[in-house]
Amino acid sequence: MAQAAPFHTMNINPPTDLTLTTRLTRNPDLIGTEMDGELVMMSIEKGSYYGISGIGPRVWELLATVTTAQTMCAEIRKEYAVTQEQCEQDVMGFLHVMLKNGLLVVG
Secondary structure (H helix, E strand, O other), X not given: OEEOOOOOOOOOOOOOOOOOOOOEEEOOOEEEEEEOOXXXXXXXXXXXXXXXXXXXXHHHHHOOXXXXXXXXXXXXXXXXXXXXXXXXXXXXXHHHHHHHOOOEEEO
């Protein structure tokens, strides 16, 4: 089992309206590709680029269909040596940043 590379958003507290059971998916308006082990995305609407590394690309993969942080953590914990608490904290922080930047759709 691989060690989970930390997200770069560890100290960000998720908003109270984003829970482990909030249904999320990718914003379909983003264009993305993998480059040197990092996921690079572009928002044509905003003219912004985003780079995701560590286990972030795996989270992005899991967001290909509507899912929850709870479901994502269950999958991630099968693949990486990480506690439930740490996974939830990291994933929720990461999802908060992605949601704040318009990379996700709720519902």
